Amino acid sequence: MPDGRLSFLGRLNRTPKHRLAGWAVLGYAGVVCAGALVGAQILLRARSRWVPGEFMPVVRRGNDVLLPFSRETLSRGVVGIMPLLPNKGHAVLGPPEREKALVRRTVQHERGVLPHGSLAWVSTFVYNGTPMQLGVAYEDVAVRTEVGDMPAWHIPAISESDGSGERDAVVIVIHGHGGHKAQGLRALPALRRSGAASLFVTFRNAHGAPRVGRGHLTLGDREAEDLTAALRWAAEAGYRRALLFGFSMGGNIVLSALRPQHGPLALPVPGVLLDSPALDWLDVARANGRRYHLPAFMAAHMAGVVKWLVTRFGGQNFAAVDQLAAAPTFTRPILLFHGDRDRTIPVTQSDALAAARPDLVEYHRVEGAKHIRCWNIDPQKYDSAVEEFVHRVLNTGTTPSFISSEEHPHA
Structure with a gap:
């Protein structure tokens, strides 16, 4: 006497093969589309109020x-x-x-x-407040942009405390996707010791910043305009040059701001610092599919649908934020950190950037570090690398030849 299971298998065997294939295709497409919808929403929106802990x-x-x-x-x-x-x-x-x-x-x-x-x-983010958690005085400032004022923390250089008013270099620090300004506070002591001032900024549609349209992110493209506005703020504040320091998506914002489509910059930028940067968003989508144990072919299909959805609803041009493709055009020295246990942004992206531009990139591939946790593994080594890099690019004696007066009309 056939039980329910045998009865089901019997019906399955009698079902035409083309119909079974059709059901399989529909089921596969349903899984891919459902996953892609979730992935696209994550990429498009990031407005977390709290630092994870x-x-x-x-x-x-x-x-x-x-x-x-x-x-x-x-x-x-x-x-x-x-x-x-x-x-x-x-x-x-x-x-x-x-x-x-x-x-x-x-x-x-x-x-x-x-x-x-x-x-x-x-x-593991260590700080969730303001620079006062480190005992560092700061001032709340507003970076004026075309979409509203972006809140920022300004920390003058230690040398400015003598009242001379002389200002030279500022490091503009920008957080990542779904992050907060506090994300970069781990590097603040090293930046202070380097002699530079700091400006910790945020960008549109992040927590505490103006919401634009539906609140969709553009993965570094339009957000780069908020960083170029921060450069204008620094120029108006009396600074003569700036370094840019980006974490995760903030790294993409930094590199996007330096690309020609964003026009001339208000200050010379002699160097760039990147921590776990997102350099290729399509690869990020594929990698996160694999993170949830999807087969490689399914993760690739899902990433393609994510790209289509993000382009359709967010207007994103993925080519505009593909920093690996743009690597041959880079001209500034780069200090690069990335952990080999990063499950959010594949470390292979930074491997590729370092391999493509060994003439510019000082690469620290940190064993055992998760996403934006390179500092945590060895704070002293991380801080030393930051201080040495800042000193090196700021004390070359001349402005780097790749910075032209046309590119920096306010310098």
Whole structure:
């Protein structure tokens, strides 16, 4: 007597092969389109209010902190921790060590108090506030753009504190997709020691910035106009040159701003710093399909649909933000960081850029680092590379030959 299973298999065997093939194609297309819709929405919209992290109780034993097992607390390298109750402070904790059912980390730097028994926010992003979390004074400023004012933090150079008013170089730091200005605060001490001022900026449709149209991102294309506006702000503030420092999508924004379609720049830009940059968005879509264990052919098809959807609804020109294709035209020295455990932006993109332009790129491929977590693995090495690069490009004695007066009419 056939059971339901055999009955089903019997009906399946009697179904014409062309009909089965049609159902398979429809099912495949449905999966691809559903995944592509989700992927396109992620690419087009990013307005997260909070810096990612986890909340947990703190056990304090002298200079050590014991925390529960979690994705953040077990992460390689350092993490940041901010107690919420009973009072606020901030600390940087060293690498993890397992202790029975807990994770032990040593306090490396502490501002305020991290008390025993407090409830705390723990994150590999380390900081979730303002430069005051590092004890650095700053001023809130607005970068005027054609779509509204972009909020920014301005940190004058240490040398400016003598009241002379002399301003030379500023490093303009721009965060990534779904990020916040706090994303770049890990590099602030190194930038301070380099002698340069800093301007931490955001861009349209990010949290805290003006919303434009439907709030869709263009993956670095139109956002580059907000960065060029930041260069104008710096020129009007008296700075004579600027370095650009981009994280993730911010790296694409930096490279897009330097391309000819965005016109002349308000200041000379003698160098660029990139951390885990998104250089090829179609490749990012493919890689994230593979991240969720899709076969390579399905991930490729899904990425193609994502590209079509993003172009259709966001008006995105993928060629305008394909920085690997544009690499032969780059002219400025680049300091590049990327972790080999990055599951968001494939490290192979930075490998390709470094291979294409060894004459310009100083590449730090960080073993064990996840997306935008290169600093966490070895803060001292990261900071040293940043300081040395800034000193090198700012102290060559002359303006690099690839910067022309036509390109920088306000310089």
